[in-house]
Amino acid sequence: MPTVLLIAVPYVAAVLFLGGLAWRVWTWAATPEPFRIPTTTGQQRSLAGIAPSRVESPSTTAGVVGRMLLEGLLFRSLFRNVASGPTAAGTCPDPVFLERKALWLGAMAFHWSLLVIVVRHLGLFVEPIPRVASFVASVDGFFQVGSPSWYATDVIVIVALGYLLFRRVRDPLLRYLTLPADYLALAVLIAVVGSGVVLRYVARTDLIAVRQYTLGLAALAPTAPASPGAGFVLHLLSVSVLLAILPFTKMVHAAGMWLSPTRNQANDGRRRRHVNPWNAPAPFHTYEEWEDEFREKLQAAGLPIEREDGRFQNPQAGGGERGAPPAAQAPLT
Amino acid sequence: MAQQKPDPAQLAAVEYIPPRRGWRDPRVEFRKGTYNHAAARRHLEYLGLPNPRDWQPSDADWQLPANWKQIILDGMKDRLERYRSFRLFMDICVRCGACADKCHFYLGSGDPKNTPVLRAELIRSVYRRYFTAAGRLFGPLAGARDLTEDVLKEWFYYFHQCTECRRCSVFCPFGIDTAEITMIGRELLNLVGCNIQWIIEPVANCDRVGNHLGIQPHGFKDSLDFAADELEELTGIRVEIPINRKGAEVLFVVPSADYFGLPHYFTLLGYLMMLHEAGIDYTFSAYASEGGNFGLFASHEMTKRLNAKMYAEAKRLGVKWILGGECGHMWRVVHQYMGTMNGPADFLEVPVSPATGTRFDHASSTKMLHVCEFTADLIAHGKLALDPSRNDHWNVTFHDSCNPARGMGLYEEPRLILRRVLNHFHEMPEETIRERTLCCGSGAGLGTDENFEMRMRGGRPRAMAVNYVRKRHGTNCVACICAVDKATLPPLLEYWVPGVEVAGVHELLGNALVMKGEHPRTTDLRGEPLEGMGGGDA
Structure with a gap:
């Protein structure tokens, strides 16, 4: 691989990643959320004698923060997953569904391992090696199995990715709805993890040279390593591809989930007025128009009316833009 | 059919x-x-x-x-x-x-x-x-x-x-x-x-006449008068049902099915008894005679257009706040859209129960209260005399209607009422109630005859959950707080779980409610003889 690419590729990827992510987040944030639409998964705050669900149906900002942290860190909603088992049974499910936590476990294993791995890699870009990186690495390598000793997260992330791919291929419904882009995301992640594992455990690379190179990248004064080796180039390329496509694929959920209105809004729709910046006008059928049409019937039924002696001459503003109702038309029932 | x-x-x-x-x-x-x-x-x-x-x-x-x-x-x-x-x-x-x-x-x-x-x-x-x-x-x-x-x-x-x-x-x-x-x-x-017709026709009716069914003001009044007669027969008490009365404290808006459909009608009787017993100064409106809002199933603009009537009428009549009946999507609109779309309701006051003095701060902006919140507060303060044995012929489960559940978080208020008015109450499996409640399969404007097969398919998981409690506990009644549920659960249950009836929460409340000065009750609100009361010698 030409030296220039070793320098250009990661920078292009970084620009696409940061620029793309910023653009996506800005686009979402700049789009108003016109209504108060939280999905309430717990009791609202209403009567004094009824305990509100502060996180599942948050009425305060603290509650919302708690709800979002539970979602982001522990995948709360995915944990709710219950199986109805229709594919297995071939019939509509018995109402007593089996709990199904495998997807939650797989997702937690994958995402948390990935986070630990990223933190471990911080040492490649910061001088001196940050404490958090060496600490996480020492915990991660606690078991001291093999030589070099295996990181637990390397094993977990491989198993988790394998599971996520396996379930997609095995379940007929999931297979049916999976897009090529979904396999692409998994393929890139598997390439990243696979090349990284090979690099550490099989075809070891010159870590000193690599660190010089990555520190240079981070300092914007890059120098390409003399003989990086195929494994390292593959790892670099796959990580670059991952970063470059992340903002433009479904993987952008990592940023988008925090803006989800059904989760990040408080359930206070009646307590505080939510303002819609574009609040579209909607002229409606006014009382005056209505009384004009039904005056005789109202009088005959003995119901109170505003004008005993004739029509409203000037229907009030705020409605009635469509003029008088078509009184001549057939009954609407 | x-x-x-x-x-x-x-x-x-x-x-x-x-x-x-x-x-x-x-x-x-x-x-x-x-x-x-x-x-x-x-x-x-x-x-x-x-x-x-x-x-x-x-x-x-x-x-x-x-x-x-x-x-x-x-x-x-x-x-x-x-x-x-x-x-x-x-x-x-x-x-x-x-x-x-x-x-x-x-x-x-x-x-x-x-x-x-x-x-x-x-x-x-x-x-x-x-x-x-x-x-x-x-x-x-x-x-x-x-x-x-x-x-x-x-x-x-x-x-x-x-x-x-x-x-x-x-x-x-x-x-x-x-x-x-x-x-x-x-x-x-x-x-x-x-x-589709079943959405747009109610929308057109609601816009012009005031309610989905296109019931004109005199028909609306007849229907409420009939309810008053019926209540007098059942309880011996004549309740006042004001319509378009200026200066009332509360405007009461219910889904129109409550005064024209079965079994909704029995829920209406229950409301009327509760309002009378609590001594609420209220009025219906023939102009805003629909709480439901099929505009929600067409567009946001149509939602706003239909819903505007409630505030407009509240302002014209000079009421202090609005009380809303048992309805599903109506409450999605009221709780999550109304204040934004049609507010600010600065001409109204924060709802306060005249009977208990409770100030309902959770509705301090929209100024509209769910009837279950209101009644639950009455019961919590011991303002209603209740005899749950009058519901002993019912073995009840509660179907959380989708919108009050996942669009509002109204889970405990109806249950608080039900536990006090029933002796026999059993929940369906956890996976099928509260935030995980299963839909009736006919909401959002899909409850038509021509869509029958799809409705039965969509409602089957709910029906199976009902079947579960029926087998286990002998459940014979599904209580709910949604007009669409009351219209569409009966055919659904008849199809999948025959022998289970559907009732509104306030119907069951009305059965149990001991009104001051009432004559001994021999039947429930449906006219069915009460066990051990109307029996042999009535």
Whole structure:
């Protein structure tokens, strides 16, 4: 691989990643959320004698923060997953569904391992090696199995990715709805993890040279390593591809989930007025128009009316833009 | 029912095997029993909606405007810029499938396009094709599809097989809410005149006359007068039912089915008894005589247009606050849209119960209270004398209606009432109640006769949960707080679980409520003899 690419590729990827992510987040944030639409998964705050669900149906900002942290860190909603088992049974499910936590476990294993791995890699870009990186690495390598000793997260992330791919291929419904882009995301992640594992455990690379190179990248004064080796180039390329496509694929959920209105809004729709910046006008059928049409019937039924002696001459503003109702038309029932 | 009902055993045998042809193929067969009739020309004309014409979904030619595609794409662009929910939900789905088997329509039909994820992909694929770089560049590889007339027909079919119940959004790790997507999808369809009669006719009636059924003011009054007569017969007490009375403290708005449908009517009797007993100074309105809002099933603008009447009438009558009846989607609108759309309600006051003095701060902005909140407060303060043994002929379970559940968090208020007015109450399995409640299968404007098969399919998971408590506890009554439930659960249960009735919470309250000065009750509100009271010697 030409030296220039070793320098250009990661920078292009970084620009696409940061620029793309910023653009996506800005686009979402700049789009108003016109209504108060939280999905309430717990009791609202209403009567004094009824305990509100502060996180599942948050009425305060603290509650919302708690709800979002539970979602982001522990995948709360995915944990709710219950199986109805229709594919297995071939019939509509018995109402007593089996709990199904495998997807939650797989997702937690994958995402948390990935986070630990990223933190471990911080040492490649910061001088001196940050404490958090060496600490996480020492915990991660606690078991001291093999030589070099295996990181637990390397094993977990491989198993988790394998599971996520396996379930997609095995379940007929999931297979049916999976897009090529979904396999692409998994393929890139598997390439990243696979090349990284090979690099550490099989075809070891010159870590000193690599660190010089990555520190240079981070300092914007890059120098390409003399003989990086195929494994390292593959790892670099796959990580670059991952970063470059992340903002433009479904993987952008990592940023988008925090803006989800059904989760990040408080359930206070009646307590505080939510303002819609574009609040579209909607002229409606006014009382005056209505009384004009039904005056005789109202009088005959003995119901109170505003004008005993004739029509409203000037229907009030705020409605009635469509003029008088078509009184001549057939009954609407 | 004009049509032949399909055999339950046949509907129960659902195949969960995806079809051979991929989901990108949009072709849909409009089979009788699985879709709703098109809206009549005159209603669209009256409402000023686009493209009024005589047509049916089964027609080959839908008589779309020549530039329909541009209208839809412009409409999408406009909504992508106005709704963060729509834009975000187009972007962040990972197709993990956690939502797939949470949809009652998927469970009942086995049709993969009834999974929330694919229902959204129907529109997401078009979004990718016309609004994202990846979709423009890579087409099908990026999950993009051209917008064709077949796609539009597919949207019509599947966006009218979603009851906007939000169950999927509970399970989605990102909170993607198919209701948002279906609502926008239906708005887009409305732009080219593809709407259904059972939504648009009530909307037109509600706009012009004041309620879904088009009941004119004198008919409304007759109906309430009849209720007063009936109550007098049942209890010996004559209740006042004011209509359009200025200066009342509270405006009471109920779904129109309450005064014209069965079993809704018994719930109305229950409200009237409670209001009388608590001594509330209230009035109905014949102008705002509908709490329900089928506009919600057409477009946000129509929701706002119909809902505006409540505040306008509250202002005209000079009331202090508004009380709302048992209704599902009405409460989604009141709780999540009304203040924003039609407020600020600065001409009203924070609701305070005249009977208990409780100030309902949770409604301090919208100034509208759910009748279950109001009654639960009365009961909690011991303001109502209750004799639960009058409900001993009922063995009850509670069906959380989708909107008050997942769009409001109203879980304990109705239960507080039920526990005090019943001796026999059993919950359905946890996976089927509260935030995980299963839909009746007929909400969001789909409760038509012509859609019977799809309704029975969609309602089957709920019916199976009822069947579970029926077998285990001998349940013979499903209580609920939604007018659509009361209209559509009875045929659903008759189909899957015969022998189970449906009742409103306030009907059961009315049975148990001991009114001051009432004569001994021999029957419940339905006129059924009470055990051990009306029996042998009445």
